[in-house]
Amino acid sequence: MSETTFERTNDGVAARSATDLYRAVWRWHFYAGLFVLPFLILLATTGGIYLFHDDLDRLLQPDLKQVEAVAGATPVAPSAMVSAALDSVPGQAVKFTDPATPDTSAEITVTTPGGETRAVYVNPYTAEVLGDLPDRGTVMWTLRHIHSLKILGPYAESLVEIAAGWAILLVGTGIFLWWPRNRRRGQAGGVLTVRGAPRNRLFWRDTHAVTGIFVGIFILFLAVTGMPWSGVWGAKVNEWANGTNFGYPAGVYVGVPMSDARLADTGETAWSLEQAKLPESSAPSAGAKAQPIGIDRAMAIVDGLGLARGFALALPTTPTGVYSASVYPDDLSRQRIAHLDQYSGKVLVDMSFADYGPAAKAMEWGINTHMGQEYGLMNKLVLAAACVAMVLLAVSAAVMWWKRRPKGSLGVPPLPEDRRAFRGLIAILIVGGIVYPLVGLSLIVMLALDFAVVRLGRQPV
Template identity: 30%
Template sequence: MTTMTRPPVDEPHADGPPPKPNRSRGWFPQLLLRLHFYAAIFVGPFILVAATSGALYALTPQLEQLVYAEQLHAPEADEYLPLADQIEAANAYTKDQDTIVAVRPAPNPGDTTRVMYAGTGLGESETRAVFVDPATAQIRGDLTAYGTSGALPLRTWIDQLHRNLHLGEVGRLYSELAASWLGVIALAGLGLWIARIRKARTKKDFVRPNNRAKGYRRILSWHTSTGIWLLVGALFLSATGITWSQYGGGNVGTLRAAFDWSTPSVTTDLSGESAAADEHAGHGGATAPTSDTAAVTANPATFDAVLSIAREVNVNTGLVEIKPPATVGTAWVVQEIQRSFPTEVDAVAIDGQTMQVTDRVDFKDFNLAAKLTRWGIDTHMGSMFGLPNQLLLVALASGIIAMVVWGYVMWWQRRPTRGPGRIVGRTPARGAIRRAPWWGIVAVLIVAAGIGTLLPLLGLSLAAFVVVDVLLGLRTRLRSAEIE
């Protein structure tokens, strides 16, 4: 009997090296985590101040009506005086010492007329507003107003806190950092949310908080689920806020001009030259003549005449501003200033000598970019949809405040419970760039360069984060080498 034996079969890869793990896997979420962490830690205080002051500003229209009721309102009457009589009363009150730069007729029965002057001691975009009872020409108040919104002192104070911390141009850097980084932090958070929800067994905890969890995990659940609901609003506030900023906003304006997306404005120069409008006039930008342009004295009777002509052209709302010529050879301008829906910002230029219409601009003819800019800014300020708009902004700002606070709480909760020295948590693990494929590194550099060019302050702060991170890494390596 012959026994047949089968030759041994070689196991595949039995004698070869094991397959190498994919070192680049997970590099991008790790990079997003470090970006989200560093940006939130260092820029969080700025975002916290901006969100808090923004929530306060959203409530100022009602506060203004309450605090300045005497100046803003007057008893209703059956008949009202011509604008000329109201302006003459205001001129008599000021003793003709200041120059009129604009008049805002009473928009509704029970409101007052504003006669606005350029005067000494006023800041940029500020005017002296004299409030006149349109029925009796009685002077009901004399306050400083700010911007096209006509903000009175209380609202102006909160606005400047939100805009520059009352530190002037230097203070604007804070709000630019907050607006620029808010969008980046939100998008990095979205990337982390997507990476984690793909691996999670229970996905509902990513869209609603898990109150059964304890400690760090509970706060993380609230932070994660709230953040995804606030994402669109945070990106909106970031994008619209950047347009107000000093450096990033200037670049956005240049980009819009290059694509012919600027907001049109009426030509006031009777020789035919024109200039673009300032969409941010509500937070500043109301033009007051300088000392060399204040020589033009407007006849009070002309205000009635140009308003009557404008009513026949395209001005059909109660919220109107009439501007006399700033210099010789320029036109009168009658401009709608209704920032609530439906937007009314039509304008007409009128030659004060011939009473001929020299130019007009209608909102319906704005390009799409200009319309979106107008709507975005007005929504950001809370004026677009009235009280619902204001309440939504307060809720959004409150959510952002909570997100920042939760972030710092989690940082503290992750601190080592044993060992000396640490009162806060460790930073997320480094090494994402070293593990990234070459194309990933190139993509990151291109995106960073593009964003840094458009938003210089964000680019500089990002570079500072990288330098700090590298120095901290070197210090850790040196300490490890000393211990060994």
């Protein structure tokens, strides 16, 4: 064989190898998109709206959420607001949420004799009851439950975890397919610019590629930071990360009796504190006449600790229960948890964001940024733009596929001639499956289905 012939042969093998690898990646990018894009549209739409939940809640339910601020007026005692709420909705008050701003109503959570939990909204200046809803029954809470798929039940949360893992695969394979190959300098069509017109498939291909490369980093970020909420991986990691030392960082827990109840049982809490146990009040000895300090005194103590406005105070419901104050404002540094003995008012546990460990701080930063809270309005606007781009990404993929697919066929990208091209891709999938086991299981199922489709396609008709 001449040197020229040898070079041509090598060039042909290299070209065929590159084509096979491209086909393998394209095939799995197609599968990832087939699974992820419906979820991506749902999550981007609901998440993009929920970024502005505080403003939208006030806009959609102004009769419950808003009051007229009275300059120089002092709010009535919390006990008076609780009393008014119980007159309207009989039961047991379990939580008092302090108005975050002068024109915001107070929220009292009541458990009715029938076991229903309702949120009662009260004017803090007059103790007038404005109305009530099922607890977490606002439009924005409903939207949040749709976003997390909680509205479909506990097992549906696993789909979010699988979708997040496949979204990571989608971005990785998408970057490989987008990467410029054999381009002359100065050619940016399909890489950074869009060619053609909407009637052409090329336009939608370029729109998909250019949008994807810009929004890919946001998809990765939101997928990774959304994992803590997932039903399997998130729950297990949370249990592992926060299941020791009663869920509190070293140096925060003090030597007081601890109950079996968790902070998460009292309402919404930070991800890093879901496993934190509640301390117990020192119950009065037999024959003693110790009386609880009451909500007014408890609120005064919490105010003295300097918690940010808008904090929630969970009320004791048992003889050994505690007053638990918690606040999770947009500014992470102002997160705070404080538990008070219901008889003496002694602060049993007082913890701020500064007390979290490095891993918990990183996780909470990711969650706070994911929710559009960490960097103010700019955080919300950037993520909202990313959500719009994700919907465009999904729509362009669907249109591109529709224009490309053969009539009467799903249009799955062709298999590589040399199946060894799958080896590197499968190795990456295995690593991802180890990190996210539920995602790994779904990958195995997809591999089996793909193998079955190929085998059926080879059967004689």
